[in-house]
Amino acid sequence: MSRQFEFFDHHAANYDLKMKFNPFWRLIKYKEKKAFLLLSISLLDKSVLDLGSGTGFYANICKDSGANVLAVDKSAQMINILEEKKLKTKHTSIEDLNLSEDFDFILAMGSFEFMPNLKIGFNKVFKHLKKNGYFILMYPRSGFTGWLYSLIHTFWKCPSKIISTQELIKVANDHKLILHSNYSAGAINNLYVFKKKA
Numbered sequence: 114m115s116r117q118f119e120f121f122d123h124h125a126a127n128y129d130l131k132m133k134f135n136p137f138w139r140l141i142k143y144k145e146k147k148a149f150l151l152l153s154i155s156l157l158d159k160s161v162l163d164l165g166s167g168t169g170f171y172a173n174i175c176k177d178s179g180a181n182v183l184a185v186d187k188s189a190q191m192i193n194i195l196e197e198k199k200l201k202t203k204h205t206s207i208e209d210l211n212l213s214e215d216f217d218f219i220l221a222m223g224s225f226e227f228m229p230n231l232k233i234g235f236n237k238v239f240k241h242l243k244k245n246g247y248f249i250l251m252y253p254r255s256g257f258t259g260w261l262y263s264l265i266h267t268f269w270k271c272p273s274k275i276i277s278t279q280e281l282i283k284v285a286n287d288h289k290l291i292l293h294s295n296y297s298a299g300a301i302n303n304l305y306v307f308k309k310k311a
């Protein structure tokens with residue numbers, strides 16, 4: 114297993130506690146959650162695929178809103194926690210994902226920046242998203258905070274890749290995913306909503 118997933122395995126047990134009790138992470142997560150909720154998506158009876166679900170922060174929000182959610186993560190420890198929370202899971206990397214169903218919504222909230230090849234991620238989204246379905250991506254902004262985010266993760270031996278909004282939109286367009294809207298989600302991230310062409 115790569116060092117990156119040792120990092121996520123190692124932090125899985127404390128991930129929820131950190132979001133709850135560390136004031137810095139609590140504020141970051143609060144702003145991000147607010148941006149997500151402001152999208153005001155109707156999720157009742159919709160199918161949602163959460164790529165890089167972690168401990169299920171967003172998967173749980175979607176499930177509580179009545180969606181049928183599949184949470185995907187490569188970290189075995191994250192999967193254990195998702196299962197304790199009674200979420201439906203698939204233990205795999207995004208790169209190896211190959212499901213027979215497609216989804217109304219796909220989320221990637223803080224996971225795509227850890228993929229060495231972003232094009233593979235967008236290709237998997239294209240393959241698993243229904244026509245007219247939405248891909249919701251939380252991704253660090255380029256600039257100082259993105260640089261700092263990347264630097265800290267390099268120090269933690271968990272490399273991340275930050276690209277500009279323009280580059281991100283270009284990769285999405287190359288995979289027939291068209292930008293629908295784009296918001297700031299706190300100090301680090303932007304929240305992008307892409308729609309798959311009919």
Ligand SMILES: C[S@@+](CC[C@H](N)C(=O)[O-])C[C@H]1O[C@@H](n2cnc3c(N)ncnc32)[C@H](O)[C@@H]1O
Nearest residue numbers: 121165166167170186187188206207222223224
């Ligand atoms: C920063 S956490 C975010 C978790 C969750 N989405 C949230 O917002 O709380 C990133 C998660 O993505 C997962 N991840 C990163 N790259 C992945 C990949 N290529 N395939 C599957 N999971 C991945 C990690 O294991 C980790 O659980």
